[in-house]
Amino acid sequence: MIPLEPHLCQRRDGGAKLLVPYVTGGLSDDWVDVVHAAVAAGADAVEVGIPFSDPVMDGPTIQEASVRALRRGTTPGSILADLARVDVGVPVVAMTYYNLAFRMGDLRFARSLAAAGVSGAILPDLPLEESADWERESAAAGVASVLLAAPVTPDDRLAAIAARSRGFVYGVSRMGVTGERLSLAGSAGVLAKRLKATTDKPVLIGFGISTPDQAVEVCAEADGVIVASALLRAVLDGGGPEAAAGFVGDLRHALDAG
Amino acid sequence: MSMTEPSSGGRFGDFGGRFLPEALVPACLELEEAFRAAWADDAFRAELDGLLVSYAGRPSPLTEAARLSERLGVRVLLKRDELNHTGSHKINNVLGQALLCRRMGKRRLVAETGAGQHGVATATAAALFGFDCVIYMGEVDVERQSHNVFRMNLLGAEVHPVSSGARTLKDAVNEAMRDWVASVTTTHFCLGSVMGPHPYPWMVRELQRVIGEEARRQCAELLDGGVPDVVVACVGGGSNAAGIFAGFVDTSARLVGVQPEGGAAIGRGLPGVVHGSKSMLLQDEHGQVSEAHSISAGLDYPGVGPEHAHLASGGRAEYPSVVDAEVLDAFQLLSRTEGIIPALEPAHALAWVVREAGRAIPSGSTVVVNLCGRGDKDVAQVMAHLGHER
Ligand SMILES: Cc1ncc(COP(=O)(O)O)c(C=O)c1O
Numbered sequence: 001m002i003p004l005e006p007h008l009c010q011r012r013d014g015g016a017k018l019l020v021p022y023v024t025g026g027l028s029d030d031w032v033d034v035v036h037a038a039v040a041a042g043a044d045a046v047e048v049g050i051p052f053s054d055p056v057m058d059g060p061t062i063q064e065a066s067v068r069a070l071r072r073g074t075t076p077g078s079i080l081a082d083l084a085r086v087d088v089g090v091p092v093v094a095m096t097y098y099n100l101a102f103r104m105g106d107l108r109f110a111r112s113l114a115a116a117g118v119s120g121a122i123l124p125d126l127p128l129e130e131s132a133d134w135e136r137e138s139a140a141a142g143v144a145s146v147l148l149a150a151p152v153t154p155d156d157r158l159a160a161i162a163a164r165s166r167g168f169v170y171g172v173s174r175m176g177v178t179g180e181r182l183s184l185a186g187s188a189g190v191l192a193k194r195l196k197a198t199t200d201k202p203v204l205i206g207f208g209i210s211t212p213d214q215a216v217e218v219c220a221e222a223d224g225v226i227v228a229s230a231l232l233r234a235v236l237d238g239g240g241p242e243a244a245a246g247f248v249g250d251l252r253h254a255l256d257a258g
Numbered sequence: 259m260s261m262t263e264p265s266s267g268g269r270f271g272d273f274g275g276r277f278l279p280e281a282l283v284p285a286c287l288e289l290e291e292a293f294r295a296a297w298a299d300d301a302f303r304a305e306l307d308g309l310l311v312s313y314a315g316r317p318s319p320l321t322e323a324a325r326l327s328e329r330l331g332v333r334v335l336l337k338r339d340e341l342n343h344t345g346s347h348k349i350n351n352v353l354g355q356a357l358l359c360r361r362m363g364k365r366r367l368v369a370e371t372g373a374g375q376h377g378v379a380t381a382t383a384a385a386l387f388g389f390d391c392v393i394y395m396g397e398v399d400v401e402r403q404s405h406n407v408f409r410m411n412l413l414g415a416e417v418h419p420v421s422s423g424a425r426t427l428k429d430a431v432n433e434a435m436r437d438w439v440a441s442v443t444t445t446h447f448c449l450g451s452v453m454g455p456h457p458y459p460w461m462v463r464e465l466q467r468v469i470g471e472e473a474r475r476q477c478a479e480l481l482d483g484g485v486p487d488v489v490v491a492c493v494g495g496g497s498n499a500a501g502i503f504a505g506f507v508d509t510s511a512r513l514v515g516v517q518p519e520g521g522a523a524i525g526r527g528l529p530g531v532v533h534g535s536k537s538m539l540l541q542d543e544h545g546q547v548s549e550a551h552s553i554s555a556g557l558d559y560p561g562v563g564p565e566h567a568h569l570a571s572g573g574r575a576e577y578p579s580v581v582d583a584e585v586l587d588a589f590q591l592l593s594r595t596e597g598i599i600p601a602l603e604p605a606h607a608l609a610w611v612v613r614e615a616g617r618a619i620p621s622g623s624t625v626v627v628n629l630c631g632r633g634d635k636d637v638a639q640v641m642a643h644l645g646h647e648r
Contacts, residue, residue, distance in 0.1 A: 053546040054428065054532055056435045057279050063422060075544050098277060099531045103545030125531070127283045129267055130275055150281035152442070161280070175281055176440035 002091045004045065004119040004144040004167035008202040008224075011044050017255040018168075018204060018224025019215070021231050021248050022047040022095065024065035025082070026074025030241060032082050037241035038231075039089050042252030046088060047122070047226060050076050050096035057124045059179025061229035065236060076100050076109075080116035091119035093146065093167065098126045098134075106134050110141035120144035120167040128160055135164060146170050149195060151187035162199035171195050171222065173207045180230045181208035184217050192221035212254030219255060227251060259574040261463065261504045261565065268456020268535070271571060273564035276455040277531045282435075285442045290457040292362050297464060302357065309353045310468065313386070314343045316350075318469075320476035320626070325595040330615035333624045335486065336598070337473045337502060339631070346601065346631035347469060347498045348379035348450060354465035356383035359446035366390040366445040370434040372399055372427035372494065373556035373603065374406025375631055376450030381415035383448075391415040394433040396425040399555045402639050424549035427494075427559045431533050451495025452563035455534030459563050463500040470505020473626055481624065485509040488619055491628035492606040493517050493524075493577060494556050496563035498630035503575060511626075513575035515566060516610040518585075520551030523562040524570045524577040530561075537564040553582040553643070554602035556631070578618075584609040586643060589633065601631030602640070 008018055021038040023031060025048045035046050051066035051074060058066070076096070083092060094113055101109040101123060113121060121143055126134055131147065138145040144167030149158055151174060162169050171192055174185030188205050195203040205218045206226030215225045227248075234243035268274045276286055296302040310316040318341050323334040339347040359367060367384050370393075371377030377393040384391030393410055397419045400407055410417050423429035431454075438447040452459045452466075477486055489506045491499035493515035503513045517524065523538040530539030532547050540548040540560035552558040562577075569575035585602060588609035593599045600608065607627050611619065619625060633640075 053423070054432050056432050056533075057439065059436070067422075070546065077544075097531075099539075099541070099547070100545040102531050102536075103528070103541065103543070124279050125277050125534075127276065127278055127280050129283075130277055148280050150279070152284050153280055154284065157280075157283075172279075172281060175442065177436045 001114060001117045001119050001142070004091045004093065005201065007091050008044065008168055012202055012223050016044070017219045018044045018202060019248070019251055019255055020045045020047055020204060020224060020226045022049060022226060022228030024049040024051055024062065024069050024232060025079035026051065026069040026072060027065050027235065032086055033241040034235055034244045035088060037245040038248045041245045041248035043090060043248055044224065045091040045093055047093045047095050048079065048083065050079055050094055050100060052097040052100060055097060057177055059177040059229060061180065061233050061236065062178050065232050080112055083118065084116040092117065093120040093122060094118050095122040098123045101134065106137040107140065110138040110143045113143050114141045118143065120146050122146045122148070122170060124148055128157065128164070148172055149191065151175055151191050158194060159198050162195060162201065165201060168202035168204050169195055169199060170226070171203060171205045173205050173209065173218065178207050178229050180210040180233060184214045188218045189221045192218060196221060212250050215251050216254050216258065259507065259569065259572045261507045264456065264460050268460065270565045270568035273535070273537050273567040274456060274459060275536050276534060277536065278455045278534050279439060281439050282442060286455050286457065288362065292358055293457055293461045296358055296361060306354055306357055310350065314349045314353060315341060316468065317472045318342060320473060320480065323596050326592065329595060330612060331621040332615045332619050334611065335480070335624065335626045336629045337469060337626060338629055339469055339498065340601065340629050344375070344379045344382050345634060346375040346379065347466060347501065348376045349382065350468055350501070351450065351462050351465040351497060352379040352383045352448060355446065355448045356387050356389070359389065360387060362446065364444055364446045366441065367448045368392045368394070368434050368437045368441070368445055369448040369450060370427065370430040371395050371450065372430065372558055373554065373635060374399065374403040374410070375556060375635065377417070378406050378409050378413070380448050381410040381413035384415060385413045392437065393417045394420050394430040394437070396420045396427060396430050398425040399427070403555055403635055405638065406635050426555065428547065451497040452500045452565060453495040453533060453535060453561060459535065459565055462497050463504060463565060466497050466501025467504040469498065469501035469628065470503060473502055474505040477626065485511050486626045487623040488512045488514060488625045490514045490516060490607045490611055490625060491630065492557060492603045493562060493566060494559050494603065496566045498628050500563060500565060502628045507574065513569070514610065515575055515577045516606045517577055517579040518552035518554060518557045518606060519579045519581045521557055521559055522579040523560060524567060525579065532561060535564045538562055538567045553585060554606065556603040557606065578610055580606050580609040580613065584613060586640065588612050589640060598629070599633035600629055601633050602636045603631055604629045
């Protein structure tokens with residue numbers, strides 16, 4: 001497994017803006033090819049969603065992807081087995097909801113991620129007050145526990161989130177669920193700036209970043225972006241790995257051109 | 259065991275907590291603070307009590323069910339919360355939360371609903387207070403409770419049918435939470451049961467405590483200062499049960515929460531985390547939440563409030579289940595013996611009493627049943643089930 005924070009810091013400090021596409025694990029037979037395509041097109045890390053039956057932070061696109069994956073019989077184990085067989089080449093960060101970790105047991109879940117080569121994990125329904133056990137067990141397994149900050153997070157919580165987050169800090173661009181948006185919320189840049197003022201860890205902004213222009217705009221403040229629904233939309237609409245490669249390539253190009 | 263304030267962070271033993279996206283945590287902290295202050299504020303309590311009396315029609319009577327008692331060989335007392343304005347106990351909770359919403363300076367309510375009773379109650383309070391109101395309801399429930407959808411519309415609420423998942427209560431909660439994440443600065447999420455993140459399980463139980471306090475007083479009068487042997491309520495999320503249990507938890511009364519067979523989170527579930535708290539939950543081996551199945555839209559939920567999981571694990575309350583056929587029988591039995599058509603939800607509580615009278619309930623016992631809703635909303639559905647037999 002590639003350690004998440006050193007890898008992202010090295011790329012950032014080398015002058016790059018970080019690009020992290022999200023792919024729902026088990027979405028299709030060729031979902032691992034979608035991951036490879038995204039990496040070949042310039043992803044600095046990949047977020048792999050482990051679908052949950054009740055994704056309350058997700059809008060229609062990721063919900064649709066989750067339903068499709070679950071209907072195919074996708075399980076946490078099947079996704080991790082798929083990942084264990086390949087070398088993605090950049091760090092993989094799992095994103096799921098806490099019940100899947102809780103059911104398996106925090107430590108067992110963290111170890112199974114590590115065994116599959118997964119470097120980090122994002123559990124959006126585990127806020128500071130509930131995450132201490134998970135942070136300890138994931139650290140014991142060598143998996144970075146990435147915490148999220150929101151536009152309404154007050155300064156004292158923001159500082160605690162930044163201090164306790166591992167790998168990078170995930171800034172939620174706006175108040176709302178995941179999903180494509182026509183424009184970037186003003187809150188995205190504000191949050192990125194506040195986070196940058198409190199931490200040297202990489203600050204990545206996600207939720208609703210849909211176009212190369214929006215990615216460039218938010219990267220005026222942030223170290224990078226996470227792009228999920230807009231990419232998945234292309235894949236869900238039948239585009240497959242080629243669509244993913246094209247979309248990620250456009251984002252990479254725009255970010256590199258600044 | 260007692261039913262007091264949960265420990266910090268909202269724990270009832272191993273259950274409860276606040277498993278929420280960061281975006282919603284500040285709102286829950288604000289709500290917790292607002293509720294704690296309001297609950298200690300005599301003026302707030304007086305205003306709520308005034309509404310409960312003059313608007314909702316409290317106190318609800320405790321009715322001796324003489325013919326049913328004779329039939330069963332146990333003495334059945336019915337706590338008549340179905341007589342409340344809007345037809346169920348849901349109004350107790352909603353009036354309190356509407357007052358809190360106003361106190362926090364918010365002017366929009368969102369809520370989930372299953373049977374539509376909580377949606378109707380929320381829409382009613384929104385009309386009374388002049389709030390905007392959006393209700394999320396699974397498509398299956400929109401279908402089987404169409405009468406309540408129209409009532410909500412008449413009351414000025416928008417009803418959003420939810421087409422994800424099993425299209426019932428669980429999915430309605432998901433959608434209401436998604437709305438709330440985007441609207442939290444102006445909107446109060448008026449949760450309808452003792453579930454969700456802290457402070458909801460505690461707050462909703464306190465707002466429903468009035469059922470138990472009244473019933474305790476009424477029992478004392480009727481039973482010469484005594485308490486009943488058994489207190490029975492149906493359990494979906496568990497708010498009507500928590501409300502009536504709170505009045506008797508410190509007595510010798512047996513507390514029984516009756517679940518639908520297809521939604522028996524306590525008994526068939528495992529500990530899990532969904533919708534903001536840790537509790538017992540129907541789920542598969544991987545932790546994917548299962549779909550519940552019940553004839554009653556109000557009980558069609560795979561989880562249960564965390565305090566009930568705690569009361570069960572400590573042995574203070576028990577949570578048996580009944581099947582749909584028993585529920586339909588009890589629904590008809592109460593109608594014919596007492597002239598009261600119950601909602602399908604409390605018909606679960608009655609069904610357990612009918613089944614267990616002379617068995618788990620010794621003959622001659624005194625049993626209080628929380629009759630938390632009336633059956634008007636269910637008449638069309640039951641008619642279809644019975645195929646117009648009579
Ligand atoms: C009459 C009635 N009873 C019970 C319930 C279930 O809720 P709870 O278990 O919170 O009392 C409902 C929910 O719709 C209801 O309408």
